[in-house]
Amino acid sequence: MTAATTANTAPVRIDLAIPDVYPALLKVSETIGAQGLDKKLHHLIHLRASQINGCAFCVKMHLREAREDGETQDRLDRLVVWAHVNDFTEAEKAAFAWTEALTTLDHKTDYASLRGRLRQSFSDKEIGALTATIGMINLWNRIQVSAH
Numbered sequence: 001m002t003a004a005t006t007a008n009t010a011p012v013r014i015d016l017a018i019p020d021v022y023p024a025l026l027k028v029s030e031t032i033g034a035q036g037l038d039k040k041l042h043h044l045i046h047l048r049a050s051q052i053n054g055c056a057f058c059v060k061m062h063l064r065e066a067r068e069d070g071e072t073q074d075r076l077d078r079l080v081v082w083a084h085v086n087d088f089t090e091a092e093k094a095a096f097a098w099t100e101a102l103t104t105l106d107h108k109t110d111y112a113s114l115r116g117r118l119r120q121s122f123s124d125k126e127i128g129a130l131t132a133t134i135g136m137i138n139l140w141n142r143i144q145v146s147a148h
Contacts, residue, residue, distance in 0.1 A: 011147035029136055035129035039069050041095055045130065046137045048079055048096055049103045053141035091121030095130055102134045 015022050033042070043066035050058035066076060078085045082096045094117040101109045118127050 014143060025136070025139070028132075032129060032132045032136060035125065035132075037126065037129045037133060040066065040071050041092060042133060043069060043071060044075075044079060044092065045095060045099050045133055047076070048082070048099050049134060049137045050141055051080055052100065052103045053138065053145060055141040055144050057144050058137070058141055089121075094118045094121055098127075098130060099134050102131065103138055 043062055047059065047062040047066060050062055063076060067073070075087045078087050079096075082088050082093060088096070094114075098114055098118055101111065101114055115127065118130070122130065
């Protein structure tokens with residue numbers, strides 16, 4: 001075997017390698033959480049991004065948290081097909097479209113029309129909170145997935 005094939009492939013423990021990162025990320029998450037975004041929507045955004053990113057740990061955690069905060073199992077079951085069901089409000093659907101656009105980046109995405117859709121239901125502060133929430137869950141997902 002060559003050195004390249006015997007290299008240590010164990011995941012990097014970011015919490016051990018750079019101990020200041022997690023507390024800083026938790027502070028950012030706390031700041032975003034204090035912006036007043038609806039708790040159920042917050043959980044659904046976290047869950048939808050985690051589904052897209054294939055983060056099993058995060059999917060399980062966000063399902064549990066959503067249930068604890070009163071989200072129904074029917075809505076959780078149908079989140080993956082949110083665009084094709086009537087379980088969600090137009091505001092929630094706009095937030096899910098934004099979540100998908102910011103999670104699966106595509107240069108063909110029309111972000112302006114998505115923002116216009118969001119502005120029918122959300123203030124700029126709320127859109128900022130949605131955007132930051134999506135960014136943070138994508139970061140957390142990527143950290144977790146890197147350990148797979």
